[in-house]
Amino acid sequence: MFSLVWLILLSYSSLVSTKIPSQDNALRGKSIIILAGQSNMSGRGGVLNSTWDGFVPPQCRPNPMILRLNAELTWEEAREPLHRDIDVTKTCGVGPGMSFSNSVLERDSGIGVIGLVPCAIGGTNISEWRRGGILYNNLLTRAQAALHGGGGIIRAILWYQGESDTENHEDARLYKRRLEKFFTDVRSDLLSPVLPVIQVALASGSGPYVEKIRKAQMEIDLPNVKYVDAKGLQLEPDRLHLTTAAQVELGRMLADAFPHIMAPLPVQSSAPKRFHNFFSELLRLFK
Ligand SMILES: *[C@@H]1O[C@H](CO)[C@@H](O)[C@H](O)[C@H]1NC(C)=O
Ligand SMILES: *[C@@H]1O[C@H](CO)[C@@H](O)[C@H](O)[C@H]1NC(C)=O
Ligand SMILES: *[C@@H]1O[C@H](CO)[C@@H](O)[C@H](O)[C@H]1NC(C)=O
Numbered sequence: 001m002f003s004l005v006w007l008i009l010l011s012y013s014s015l016v017s018t019k020i021p022s023q024d025n026a027l028r029g030k031s032i033i034i035l036a037g038q039s040n041m042s043g044r045g046g047v048l049n050s051t052w053d054g055f056v057p058p059q060c061r062p063n064p065m066i067l068r069l070n071a072e073l074t075w076e077e078a079r080e081p082l083h084r085d086i087d088v089t090k091t092c093g094v095g096p097g098m099s100f101s102n103s104v105l106e107r108d109s110g111i112g113v114i115g116l117v118p119c120a121i122g123g124t125n126i127s128e129w130r131r132g133g134i135l136y137n138n139l140l141t142r143a144q145a146a147l148h149g150g151g152g153i154i155r156a157i158l159w160y161q162g163e164s165d166t167e168n169h170e171d172a173r174l175y176k177r178r179l180e181k182f183f184t185d186v187r188s189d190l191l192s193p194v195l196p197v198i199q200v201a202l203a204s205g206s207g208p209y210v211e212k213i214r215k216a217q218m219e220i221d222l223p224n225v226k227y228v229d230a231k232g233l234q235l236e237p238d239r240l241h242l243t244t245a246a247q248v249e250l251g252r253m254l255a256d257a258f259p260h261i262m263a264p265l266p267v268q269s270s271a272p273k274r275f276h277n278f279f280s281e282l283l284r285l286f287k
Helices: 002-017 021-027 097-107 134-148 169-189 210-218 244-260 271-286
Strands: 030-037 066-069 075-077 114-118 152-160 197-201 225-229
Touching: 030 097, 030 134, 066 097, 066 134, 097 114, 097 244, 114 134, 134 152, 134 169, 152 244, 169 210, 197 210, 197 244, 225 244
Parallel strands: 030 114, 030 152, 066 114, 152 197, 197 225
Antiparallel strands: 066 075
């Protein structure tokens, strides 16, 4: 454990002390946001009978400051549906990603380019997201490609999942432990031990154990993990998915939560302050 800490410290101090312009630019690169979970994160707003109505509300319109890492691991201007080439066995519609990004930029245009990395797949349970599984490996591959493709820093994971674990008691009982392990594994594999996570707490669901899942989500015992609550958001007539209007609202809620979580590395502060913040992060991590 301590050798790991020293390794992190050493690499960090070398970053600070050999401050050259290109590294500064790399630090100021994209604010990368990972979108993961199941169908509501992927986006089904406006989907009826397996057809998307094509309606894109103003809050979800494309913006040159919002990019998307497509299935070929290439950055392009983001537009709805964000998961169209990722969650390919279903019809995708509007999710929270564009509304989130436009809201974040509205509040603080100084944040620069936002790079969205869609990874959500409909119908998936938490066991399928375990370390070493296909979904997990894809998420890592995409996150690493995002980092290497033009620089930037992963600022947060937005996570909306749990419906598929409401069906039986055993899954619901194990949900908290599995979710904590998932967050911890991802942070560790992305070398970002306090990477901010904003979850969406399920409002309702098909199985009988929704309350148990909600409780698990709200009680996650890890630093820098927050949730916003989907309760009250409107569902499509299928009673399964959030409507486009609800996704716009959810994006805004996620954007409200975003500034209140700690950035993994302060992007534009001076080196001593960076160092100070970095230590506070470490302390929080090991508290
Ligand atoms: C969707 O499908 C159902 C049954 O297949 C049908 O009754 C309904 O009219 C369809 N709705 C639309 C908007 O196409
Ligand atoms: C999760 O989903 C997979 C694939 O649908 C299924 O095989 C597995 O039984 C599920 N696991 C749990 C714990 O529900
Ligand atoms: C989508 O989110 C709503 C609100 O939390 C929830 O009731 C529903 O079960 C979710 N659907 C799926 C498939 O996850």
